[in-house]
Amino acid sequence: MERIILHCDCNNFYASVESLFNPKLRGRPFAVAGDPDQRHGIILAKNYEAKRYGVKTGNPLWLAKQLCPDIIFVPPHFDLYMNFSQPIRNIYYEYTDRVEPYGMDECWLDVTGCVPAFDGGKMIADELRERIKRELGITISAGVSFNKVFAKLASDYKKPDATTVIPYESFREFVWPLPVGDLLFVGRSTARIFERKCIRTIGDLANTSRETLKSWLGKWGEVLWLYANGYDSTPVARFGSQPEIKSIGNSTTLPRDLTELEEVKIIFMVLSESVAARLRKHGFQCETVQISIRGTDLSWIERQGKLEAPSCDSTSIYKKALELFTKNWVPGKPVRSLGVRGCNLSSRQVCQLSLMKSVQQIQRREKIEEVLDGLRFRFGNKIVVRGTMLADKSLSDMDPQTDYPHLVLSTVHSQI
Amino acid sequence: MYPMGKKYIEVAAYFDTEGKIVPVMFWWDDGKSYQIDRVLDIRRAASLKAGGTGMRYTCRILGKERYLYYDDFTNRWFVEVPDKVS
Numbered sequence: 001m002e003r004i005i006l007h008c009d010c011n012n013f014y015a016s017v018e019s020l021f022n023p024k025l026r027g028r029p030f031a032v033a034g035d036p037d038q039r040h041g042i043i044l045a046k047n048y049e050a051k052r053y054g055v056k057t058g059n060p061l062w063l064a065k066q067l068c069p070d071i072i073f074v075p076p077h078f079d080l081y082m083n084f085s086q087p088i089r090n091i092y093y094e095y096t097d098r099v100e101p102y103g104m105d106e107c108w109l110d111v112t113g114c115v116p117a118f119d120g121g122k123m124i125a126d127e128l129r130e131r132i133k134r135e136l137g138i139t140i141s142a143g144v145s146f147n148k149v150f151a152k153l154a155s156d157y158k159k160p161d162a163t164t165v166i167p168y169e170s171f172r173e174f175v176w177p178l179p180v181g182d183l184l185f186v187g188r189s190t191a192r193i194f195e196r197k198c199i200r201t202i203g204d205l206a207n208t209s210r211e212t213l214k215s216w217l218g219k220w221g222e223v224l225w226l227y228a229n230g231y232d233s234t235p236v237a238r239f240g241s242q243p244e245i246k247s248i249g250n251s252t253t254l255p256r257d258l259t260e261l262e263e264v265k266i267i268f269m270v271l272s273e274s275v276a277a278r279l280r281k282h283g284f285q286c287e288t289v290q291i292s293i294r295g296t297d298l299s300w301i302e303r304q305g306k307l308e309a310p311s312c313d314s315t316s317i318y319k320k321a322l323e324l325f326t327k328n329w330v331p332g333k334p335v336r337s338l339g340v341r342g343c344n345l346s347s348r349q350v351c352q353l354s355l356m357k358s359v360q361q362i363q364r365r366e367k368i369e370e371v372l373d374g375l376r377f378r379f380g381n382k383i384v385v386r387g388t389m390l391a392d393k394s395l396s397d398m399d400p401q402t403d404y405p406h407l408v409l410s411t412v413h414s415q416i
Numbered sequence: 417m418y419p420m421g422k423k424y425i426e427v428a429a430y431f432d433t434e435g436k437i438v439p440v441m442f443w444w445d446d447g448k449s450y451q452i453d454r455v456l457d458i459r460r461a462a463s464l465k466a467g468g469t470g471m472r473y474t475c476r477i478l479g480k481e482r483y484l485y486y487d488d489f490t491n492r493w494f495v496e497v498p499d500k501v502s
Contacts, residue, residue, distance in 0.1 A: 020462065020464070020467060020468070020469065021467050021468055022467055023420075023421075023464065023465070023466075023467040080489075083489055084489075087460070087469075133462075134461060134462065135459075135460040135461055135462060135469065136460075136462050136469050137462025137463075137464055137468075137469050138462075
């Protein structure tokens with residue numbers, strides 16, 4: 001039976017929520033923007049009035065001001081946006097239990113069986129748009145198709161406040177002329193590879209042989225071929241099912257460029273403690289640590305290394321992160337942002353007993369850090385801090401877990 | 417005609433055995449209390465005029481129908497008022 005999949009995407013979500021709660025912003029160009037003093041000064045979301053001036057998400061504030069001198073900058077209220085996501089999803093749950101969020105402002109819905117035929121999908125999509133506008137005061141764009149990838153393409157097609165349908169019978173005419181970069185999971189670097197191979201549209205991709213794509217991109221090439229040809233069969237997850245977590249990481253743009261190793265150590269320690277705490281919270285340990293470093297010229301690198309044994313203690317993660325940094329970054333070269341990620345996760349319940357002293361030490365440290373988790377849960381993250389962090393509070397005084405809400409994305413791909 | 421704004425007000429409500437919240441009376445700036453004669457409709461709605469969303473109660477007060485909103489994000493009640501008043 002043909003599936004009926006909807007993809008619902010809130011239009012300019014952060015900006016829409018801000019203008020709902022602050023009517024004085026409506027009709028004027030404004031953008032939700034980070035704090036330039038903390039060097040997080042980029043546009044996070046803009047409204048349609050600002051968009052008309054060419055302001056784009058990710059623009060630095062100075063550029064946005066240049067493009068639109070009258071633009072108003074509004075600080076973000078992430079807790080408000082996160083709270084606002086829930087009533088939207090509650091409306092979706094009234095139609096189906098197969099509701100899979102994709103970030104705060106997007107959701108897939110599988111309404112197969114809720115309506116007798118494919119045409120009913122548009123009816124549900126239109127009703128959802130109307131209800132969300134009436135009950136919550138924001139608009140969404142909805143896409144209706146027979147798989148998740150095309151449903152998302154459809155919702156991206158017309159904004160704001162519109163429903164677009166891509167039925168099986170006409171998907172080639174609709175989808176194949178679109179730029180290959182519009183296809184889900186074709187990011188900038190993949191699009192550049194395709195550009196070099198003269199693959200410019202989704203149709204070009206669909207009509208390239210699977211073997212050729214596999215030779216260029218490995219398994220991923222085959223997945224994209226399936227997507228382009230309408231063979232995506234990934235299910236929409238049921239409400240309450242946990243996404244598979246592949247890795248846990250934290251990164252931060254620094255309040256000032258760092259050149260001294262002692263300063264970098266402080267940041268790595270803060271990030272490692274956060275990653276370790278989150279690993280423990282989810283019941284994981286990691287085998288591999290990956291770091292990312294961005295320089296002041298905005299070039300960036302990622303490097304990874306294996307731990308001696310799977311662990312979730314911050315010292316092990318920190319030491320590996322530091323080792324990777326000193327091996328791969330020229331001493332003294334300014335650093336603009338840093339990230340630490342724990343990969344190759346396994347469940348903490350699988351814990352090999354070891355006679356090796358170093359592994360026993362790791363396990364002892366994990367126990368100590370579990371006690372610290374309990375104290376921080378009760379009294380706040382600053383109740384116990386490492387001595388090194390007191391050396392420079394302007395660097396260590398951040399809480400990656402609450403200051404930078406993260407999305408843990410799962411990527412469930414169709415089997416080839 | 418002034419643009420509309422949002423005014424938070426004090427409300428007394430009862431909670432029935434099924435968890436329904438029903439407003440009974442409210443107080444205005446003049447210190448006077450006003451009885452809500454009857455709740456005619458309850459539904460979730462956004463107030464673009466006031467700038468918010470919540471459960472919108474259509475109430476009969478002194479013979480006239482008025483909207484009262486219960487903002488379940490912040491557990492406060494608000495009404496739409498001309499902006500010079502808010």
